[in-house]
Amino acid sequence: MLDSIGFLNEVMGRHPEAISFAPGAPHPVFLDDLDTHHFTDRFLDHLVEGGLSRRQARRLLVEYGPSRGIINELVSHALRRDQGIAATSASVVITVGAQEAMLLVLRALFRSASGQVLAVANPSFVGITGAAHLLDIPLLPVSERDDGIDVDALEAACRTARRSGRHIRACYVAADFSNPGGGRMSLECRHRLLEVAEREDFLVLEDNAYGFTADAGDELPSLKALDGGGRVVHIGTFAKVCFPGARVGYVVADQQVENGSRLLADELAALKTMVTVNTSPLSQAVIGGMLVEHGGSLRELSRQKAQLYRRNLDQLTTALDSHLPDVGAAGIHWNRPEGGFFVRLHLPVPADDDLLEKSAAKYGVLWTPMAPFYLDGGGDRQLRLSCSYLDPDQIDTGMRRFAAFLQKEIIR
Template identity: 75%
Template structure:
């Protein structure tokens, strides 16, 4: 029987991030009764009344009455492989134009298997040599850093502050790369309530970032998963809506606004590509890559998502209004409970105060490592996520992330009480 040498497999398989995520899942499995602030998942209440059959029928009606297909042809479209670019691109384009001010033709959109595939396709297309590096906010969502490591793309961390990514530090990173004979090809940013930092970029910072991208000839990969949780009237324009130079590649997902099991995301890639064979868009290149990765995104899953949008007038805002209210409620409950139960528990414990999103970041005076997490779960019945895995420079070892999206107010209250007991007994001892 053959035995494979672990050192002969791709280096990404030994990445600490993969191990830490596996450990977190394993701990959650061993302590199912613990209250978990770990998963940034949609609230289960939004999964109980889903009716995929009804949504699919609504999309079939659209194909027949709006796009002119016969009923038989419309139904066949859901059972075949389908176009690699996607089946619901026009519906997605209309929603983005209506609700986010992103005015692009359907041909510039690729419907993907979640946002994760979109990230992988974009990185594979953009990064040709090891001289191209990816800048990311530090701390950063592990999905993008993990995809970069799978593709052997070098990553440059750029610190965040309370206002989002440090634009001056990004400019310095670009200058350093040039001196080394390299270039920052793209920068990944999450402008609204980033995971895990919870920061939100101000309007001024968004403008500065776009100006820097133009000066430095770099692309911005925008991930705006949590923007829908902003207070009504407090929404800020996404970077792509402020992008006359087409510097922004916009990535989105329906996991949070519809449901994650559909595994449907999208990428807006309207950048022209000079090609002797004729005019092309970056979306065309991503489509070509997708044919070799997943062939296409499930037409049935796309039909369900499209039906949900159509039932809500084709509007993402209408679809997410009730969800956003619940997530803002949960975040408020978490902040209130932290203020009541943890204020003054021990020196050096403090947390940020995001205005939206799913996450709160807490600082401790001791390492928030897997050993401390094990103690928290086994002795006190409360789970959280160590922040070190989100950093690329060894920082964050004394921080943890609390996610509140998956819980009810009673669970949040009980969980914070347990967290306070845990911190009081373990940090002071």
């Protein structure tokens, strides 16, 4: 994957005029006029209203902070209010992005990795697979469909692992609009996954980076909201709903450990002191101020962004339909996610580096090969299109170029 990212960046550097459907980054329009000082002041006011002096509040932002975080109560309140997740502030750890959350959770759960396996939806986000590789944790890919992870295959994998003396300790999924596949787990699949997790005794690591993009009235409960048995560790990020440069994420880990004397969150906080000590209090203050500004609601905070991303996704799928009609007979088809940043497209030929180079050099359009996201050698005839970073006119122009590329290089 690192080689693939390096090659993609190299191609982008050599063809700066190309329209890129590669970055899964937030739209820059939300970053142009971001007033971090204003939101920091809002959070300081919040602390003062909570009983701190102005001097105490300011010192909290510039000194070493608690490893667990300083915006935990705001985050737990927002999760309870907007997503029905019964998270206490003690069960929340504020992390340096979702990436640190993943690393800490894996380190805590796989202290003795002998015989223990991490199952991952396949294709999978490279952040989780990369963290597992760093910690020498064996990975087991389980196919992901448009309606979520293949629960039957996961259950069969649990039985197979047991027969070989291994145990699936945890399973990573992104229930809502996964990266890179764009799949969304159905409500039935969510319930079945939790049932299998209880029966087979493993934890579910839920990555909730894109759930906020669901259309109003079309939201599905998160796995953590459905979790009655303490099986779900919920991981979130403020990169998309606020801004990525803050590097602030969080994890809800309310599982009891050490015979009920501690929470898993306590272990994560202890581990964090040896990794990053604490998440930047200044960064947390900006995020906290943004939450305060929007009434403590993640939904209100992300409403405008969600509308833009749904608009872009609709623009992308509409442009695909318009510029590429009747291409199914040529072996070209794509999924139709209802949210998120990504569309996955299937080709009749390998979507490799050579094809990407030709697409950029001759047609001025870039995309991401899917093969590096697969753990079992699959995905070599798939590519990912991201719409989050572009404007509607760029999407339409890019799709015209992309359609010309497919028509002349593949369909012909």
